[in-house]
Every structure is written in C-alpha cells, then in structure tokens.
Amino acid sequence: MATLEIxxxxxxxxxxxxxxxxLKGVDLVVKQGETHAIMGPNGSGKSxxxxxxxxxxxxxxxxxxxxxxxxxxxxxxxxxxxxAGVFLAMQYPVEVPGVSVSNFLRTSATxxxxxxxxxxxxxxxxxxxxxxxxxxxxxxERNVNEGFSxxxxxxxEILQMELLKxxxxxLDETDSGLDVDALRIVSEGVNRVRETGEVxxxxxxxYTRILRYIKPDFVHVFAGGKIVASGGPELADQLEENGYExxxxxxxxx
Amino acid sequence: xxxxxxTPGGATTSGSIQVAGVPGEFSAQPGDxxxxxxxxxxxxxxxxxxxxxxxxxxxxxxxxxxxHDGTAExxxxxVKVDVTAPEGVLVTTVGRDDARVGAxxxxxxxxxxxxxxxxxxxxxxxxPKDTQLTEPIRITVHGQxxxxxxxxxxxxxxxxxxxxxxxxxxxxVVAANVEYLIGDGAKLTVVSVQDWEDxxxxxxxxxxxxxxxxxxxxxVVTFGGDVVRLHPRVIYGGTGGEAELYGLYFADxxxxxxxxxxxxxxxxxxxxxVAYKGAxxxxxxxxxWIGDVLIRAEAEGTDTYELNRNLLLTDGAxxxxxxxLEIETGEIVGAGHASATGRFDDEQLFYLQSRGIxxxxxxxxxxxxxxxxxxxxxxxPELQDRLIEKIDAELEASVGAGVA
Numbered sequence: 001m002a003t004l005e006i007x008x009x010x011x012x013x014x015x016x017x018x019x020x021x022x023l024k025g026v027d028l029v030v031k032q033g034e035t036h037a038i039m040g041p042n043g044s045g046k047s048x049x050x051x052x053x054x055x056x057x058x059x060x061x062x063x064x065x066x067x068x069x070x071x072x073x074x075x076x077x078x079x080x081x082x083x084a085g086v087f088l089a090m091q092y093p094v095e096v097p098g099v100s101v102s103n104f105l106r107t108s109a110t111x112x113x114x115x116x117x118x119x120x121x122x123x124x125x126x127x128x129x130x131x132x133x134x135x136x137x138x139x140x141e142r143n144v145n146e147g148f149s150x151x152x153x154x155x156x157e158i159l160q161m162e163l164l165k166x167x168x169x170x171l172d173e174t175d176s177g178l179d180v181d182a183l184r185i186v187s188e189g190v191n192r193v194r195e196t197g198e199v200x201x202x203x204x205x206x207y208t209r210i211l212r213y214i215k216p217d218f219v220h221v222f223a224g225g226k227i228v229a230s231g232g233p234e235l236a237d238q239l240e241e242n243g244y245e246x247x248x249x250x251x252x253x254x
Numbered sequence: 255x256x257x258x259x260x261t262p263g264g265a266t267t268s269g270s271i272q273v274a275g276v277p278g279e280f281s282a283q284p285g286d287x288x289x290x291x292x293x294x295x296x297x298x299x300x301x302x303x304x305x306x307x308x309x310x311x312x313x314x315x316x317x318x319x320x321x322h323d324g325t326a327e328x329x330x331x332x333v334k335v336d337v338t339a340p341e342g343v344l345v346t347t348v349g350r351d352d353a354r355v356g357a358x359x360x361x362x363x364x365x366x367x368x369x370x371x372x373x374x375x376x377x378x379x380x381x382p383k384d385t386q387l388t389e390p391i392r393i394t395v396h397g398q399x400x401x402x403x404x405x406x407x408x409x410x411x412x413x414x415x416x417x418x419x420x421x422x423x424x425x426x427v428v429a430a431n432v433e434y435l436i437g438d439g440a441k442l443t444v445v446s447v448q449d450w451e452d453x454x455x456x457x458x459x460x461x462x463x464x465x466x467x468x469x470x471x472x473x474v475v476t477f478g479g480d481v482v483r484l485h486p487r488v489i490y491g492g493t494g495g496e497a498e499l500y501g502l503y504f505a506d507x508x509x510x511x512x513x514x515x516x517x518x519x520x521x522x523x524x525x526x527x528v529a530y531k532g533a534x535x536x537x538x539x540x541x542x543w544i545g546d547v548l549i550r551a552e553a554e555g556t557d558t559y560e561l562n563r564n565l566l567l568t569d570g571a572x573x574x575x576x577x578x579l580e581i582e583t584g585e586i587v588g589a590g591h592a593s594a595t596g597r598f599d600d601e602q603l604f605y606l607q608s609r610g611i612x613x614x615x616x617x618x619x620x621x622x623x624x625x626x627x628x629x630x631x632x633x634x635p636e637l638q639d640r641l642i643e644k645i646d647a648e649l650e651a652s653v654g655a656g657v658a
Binding site for chain 2: 054055056057077078079081082083087088090093094095096097098099100103104107108111112143144160164
C-alpha cells in the first residue's frame with residue numbers, strides 16, 4: 001500500500017532580502033485510499049507544500065524528508081516524481097502553445113505507464129474520461145490550457161488525474177474559480193479516482209465548499225507554515241463556523 | 255532575458271489593416287519607401303550600407319565578410335553546384351546578357367546588386383511548357399570555402415508543373431540571386447534548404463515572377479550558417495496568380511537568420527499567403543522576419559495573409575518581427591497579418607515534467623508541436639519527415655551542448 005510520509009519539512013524561497021522560510025516543519029502521512037484535506041488561510045504555505053512535493057525549482061528544501069513507500073522523493077527530478085506516482089493538480093495550470101491536449105495526454109501516459117498505450121483502447125479511454133467530465137471532444141485538439149476558461153483548466157487537470165492514476169494526488173485549490181456545476185463535475189471526477197481505493201488524496205483548499213462533494217477522512221489546519229490542528233471531518237465544520245481566526249492569532253499565519 | 259521586439263504594437267500584433275483613401279489619419283500617411291525603393295542591376299548605384307539604413311538595421315554587417323562593401327572578391331571553386339533533373343529539362347549556363355537573366359526584377363539591395371554585377375554567367379534550369387515532372391529537380395550547392403557570387407534562373411513553361419529542391423551545405427561566403435520565371439498556368443514548388451556549416455555567410459534575393467493563373471509555392475528552411483539573409487520577393491505577371499510562401503528556421507547561439515519577404519500585388523485578382531515560423535535557442539541567437547505586402551491601387555480583388563510565429567526556447571535569444579501591410583485600394587477580398595513571439599519557459603517545463611515527461615522530451619514536444627502545423631501545410635511528405643528529423647537533431651545538439 002502506497003504511503004507518502006512528510007517528515008519535518010522546511011522549505012524556503014528566494015526573496016529580495018535573502019531566503020525566506022515558508023514551510024516550518026510539516027509532518028504528515030498520507031496512505032493510499034485516504035483523503036486528507038489541508039485547510040488554511042491565504043499565505044499559510046498550503047500551495048508551497050503542494051509545489052514542493054511536486055519538485056518546483058522555485059522552492060528550496062532546507063531540511064526534512066519526503067518518502068514515497070520509503071523512496072526519497074526529494075532526490076527525484078520533477079518527472080521522476082510523477083513517474084513514481086505523485087500527481088499535482090495545479091491551481092494555475094500552464095499554457096503550452098503548439099502542443100495539443102491529445103498529444104500531451106498520450107505523451108504523458110506513455111511516460112507514466114512506461115509504454116505507449118495501445119491506440120485503440122487509448123482513444124476510447126480518453127473519450128470516456130472526457131465525457132464523464134462533460135468535456136467537448138473538440139477539446140482534445142486545442143493547445144494545452146491555451147485560452148481555456150477557469151473551469152476548463154480544472155477539468156483538464158482532473159482528466160489527467162483520471163488517466164494517469166497516481167498513487168498520491170495533490171489537488172491545489174482545485175475548487176477555486178469554479179461555479180457550482182463545474183465544482184460538482186470536477187468533484188465527481190476526483191471521487192471516481194478515489195473510489196478505486198488506489199489513490200491517497202491531499203486536498204488543499206481555502207474553503208469548505210468542496211468538502212460537500214469530496215468527503216475527507218482527515219482534516220488538517222495549516223497556518224504559519226505548518227499543520228497546527230488535525231482531526232476528522234468535524235474539524236471542517238468548525239472552520240466553516242468559526243473561520244481561521246483562532247489559528248492565526250498572534251501572527252502564526254504570515 | 256530573452257528579448258522580443260515585434261513592430262508594430264508590442265509582442266503580439268494581429269490583423270491591423272491600413273486602407274489608403276479612408277478619411278482621417280491614414281490618408282495623411284507618407285508614401286511608402288518600398289514603392290520608391292532603389293532597384294538596380296549595378297552595384298555602384300547603391301551606397302555601401304552602414305547599418306542605420308532601414309533595410310540593413312537588423313543585419314550584422316561586420317559578419318558579412320565584405321559582401322556589402324566590395325571587399326569580398328570571388329575565389330575559384332568556392333562552391334560546387336550540381337543539378338540533377340529528369341529527362342526533358344534543360345540544364346545549362348547562359349551569359350549574363352541572356353534576356354531571362356534579371357527578367358523577374360532588379361536587385362533591391364547592395365549585396366544582391368553586387369552578386370549581379372559580379373557574374374559572367376548564370377545557371378539556367380528550364381522546364382518546357384506542358385511538361386509535368388514526376389520527380390523533383392535537385393540543385394545542390396556545397397560550400398568549399400571562399401567567396402562566391404552566383405545567379406540561377408529557373409524557368410517554368412506555360413502549364414508545366416515542377417518541384418525544385420535547392421540545398422545549401424558546407425562553408426562559403428555566398429551572395430547569389432535566384433529567379434523564378436513561372437509561365438501562365440504553370441505550377442512551381444521550390445524548397446530552399448539552408449543547412450550550412452556554422453561559419454557560412456549567405457545573402458540572396460529570390461525573385462518570383464508569377465504568370466497568369468500560375469501557382470508558386472516556396473518553402474524556405476534555414477538551419478545553418480553564421481549569417482543568412484534571404485529576400486524572397488513575389489511579383490505577378492498576370493491576373494489569377496497564387497503565391498504561397500512558407501518558411502521554417504531554427505537559430506542556435508550566435509546565429510543570425512534573416513528573412514525579408516516582399517509580395518508586390520500589382521495585378522488584380524491575385525492571392526498570396528505567407529507563413530513563417532522559427533525557433534531560437536542560446537545566447538545571441540537572432541532571427542529577423544520582415545513581411546512586406548503591398549496592394550497597389552490597380553490590384554483589385556487581392557487576397558493576402560501573412561503570419562510569423564517565433565518560439566524562444568531559452569534566454570539570450572532575440573527576435574525582430576516586422577509585418578507590414580500597405581493597401582492602396584479598398585476593392586479587395588481580404589488582407590491581414592499576424593505576428594507573435596512566445597517563450598518556452600520554466601513553468602511550461604515544470605508542467606510537462608510534472609506529468610512524467612522528461613525535460614528533453616518536453617522541449618521536443620513543444621517545438622515539434624510548434625512546427626507541426628506548418629510542416630503539414632507544406633504538403634510534401636518526403637520533406638516533412640526530414641524536417642522533423644532535422645528539428646529533433648537541432649534540439650539534440652543543444653541538449654548535448656548544455657544550452658538546455
């Protein structure tokens with residue numbers, strides 16, 4: 001059973017006046033089949049955690065470790081992490097001009113699966129996954145994220161999650177910028193992958209709204225660069241009611 | 255930082271059309287320099303350029319090895335030229351006094367005039383009228399070091415159809431003009447590949463005279479050379495002519511690749527379509543694209559579009575893209591232009607890598623995708639495969655050299 005272990009993770013970024021520490025000792029274990037919601041105010045370091053796990057070069061790991069089934073994730077390149085089973089659905093997916101969605105998906109699936117998917121079954125697989133997410137088939141011929149609306153970008157991210165079947169999926173504010181219909185469709189996509197029981201999900205969000213559709217097993221409050229409280233789904237209800245104030249008092253959140 | 259200059263109007267322009275005769279600011283525009291541009295067969299009619307002139311301002315004159323100032327003297331055997339043609343095609347040389355030499359138009363800059371003034375003879379490839387060639391005519395120009403002035407005329411008789419592939423390889427300093435004389439109803443496709451070694455200098459004017467109802471398709475592919483400056487020009491000899499001008503270039507560190515196009519719509523009911531795409535990588539890789547289209551008052555029913563796209567793969571590369579569309583009549587079918595320059599940046603690389611795609615493959619994916627549409631448009635299957643191979647090889651070389 002795949003397990004992601006984050007141990008005392010410290011991360012900094014280069015700022016104008018030298019490096020600035022953003023993550024200040026994150027500890028978390030995510031197992032296959034589990035869904036962890038990470039909730040926190042803006043600027044608490046939630047996205048930094050997501051991008052650090054995926055290996056974005058902007059972030060420097062100053063100490064701590066991240067292990068996937070005992071393997072040192074931090075020693076892997078970005079693409080190696082993806083092939084090891086880490087998937088990041090981004091808050092702001094990047095436009096890639098000149099590369100069609102269909103070409104991108106196939107290249108990616110080939111890299112992740114270690115061999116090119118058989119064309120006939122692949123086409124069917126993509127078609128069905130797109131239909132499930134209520135995406136127009138013409139979408140496949142557009143360039144990656146180019147001119148996509150906010151909702152289209154998020155559906156495209158979840159489409160990739162469905163096709164790439166990661167062991168650990170990190171969803172970074174996937175709910176932001178979505179209307180209720182799009183939120184439901186995207187959430188259903190995430191739930192289809194979760195129902196396989198083969199993915200550990202790290203759901204990063206500012207709002208509790210998405211938790212109506214995706215039920216977490218654990219909820220963690222993130223503030224000031226680390227997890228300050230953990231509990232079950234009831235913690236999300238408390239946050240809904242009381243907000244983050246009690247966690248950010250005294251300048252704990254930056 | 256990558257440096258992007260697109261004129262007019264910032265990094266992306268699209269569809270800006272000026273129509274003369276419209277009341278207001280457009281009618282007050284000064285006459286265009288291109289209609290009064292100096293044109294002559296005699297090099298002495300052109301002053302030596304100093305780099306401030308409009309048509310030389312992007313070109314590194316000091317790297318032209320004297321082609322522009324009269325100091326480059328022709329040497330023997332600077333290039334080896336071979337022509338392979340199917341039966342029925344006339345391949346010969348003619349004196350410079352032959353009526354066909356210079357028939358498509360006069361040289362319009364000093365280097366082209368220098369080439370014209372320096373030749374005694376010109377190469378001639380002549381396809382008789384009504385001939386349909388099933389095999390391409392191949393012209394190979396291989397540089398062996400030294401300086402070469404040359405002139406090539408390709409004449410296609412009425413209703414003939416031909417494909418000509420011209421390949422430039424090796425090392426030389428070359429100023430050469432090529433003329434395409436395309437008879438009424440004829441179809442000519444020309445592929446000119448510049449695959450020089452890194453030290454070569456190549457400056458050339460390609461002038462096509464497109465006959466009545468004739469079709470001219472030009473594919474210019476520039477990968478190699480220290481400085482390559484090509485000047486494809488199209489002039490129509492009769493109504494109903496069509497010109498498709500495609501270009502693909504890939505500039506590496508230090509290379510200067512310049513394509514200056516001019517389509518002169520001086521005849522009614524002619525069409526032109528220009529699409530040039532280039533990728534750049536490495537320090538001081540420089541591409542220049544000038545797309546001039548002039549629709550003269552008499553050219554009613556003109557339909558024209560021109561497009562330039564550039565992809566900067568690394569920092570340190572520079573593009574100057576200048577589309578110009580000048581319209582002297584409103585009685586046209588369509589006219590437009592677009593220019594855009596984009597970057598392949600670290601965020602794109604991260605995104606693709608985060609989907610398991612290794613860095614070098616990610617770069618290849620983007621560049622192939624960028625060129626794919628154009629390569630398909632060209633519609634020559636044999637060339638398509640070679641182009642993709644060549645593009646991959648360029649990318650390999652850069653990965654090997656640590657640029658990427």
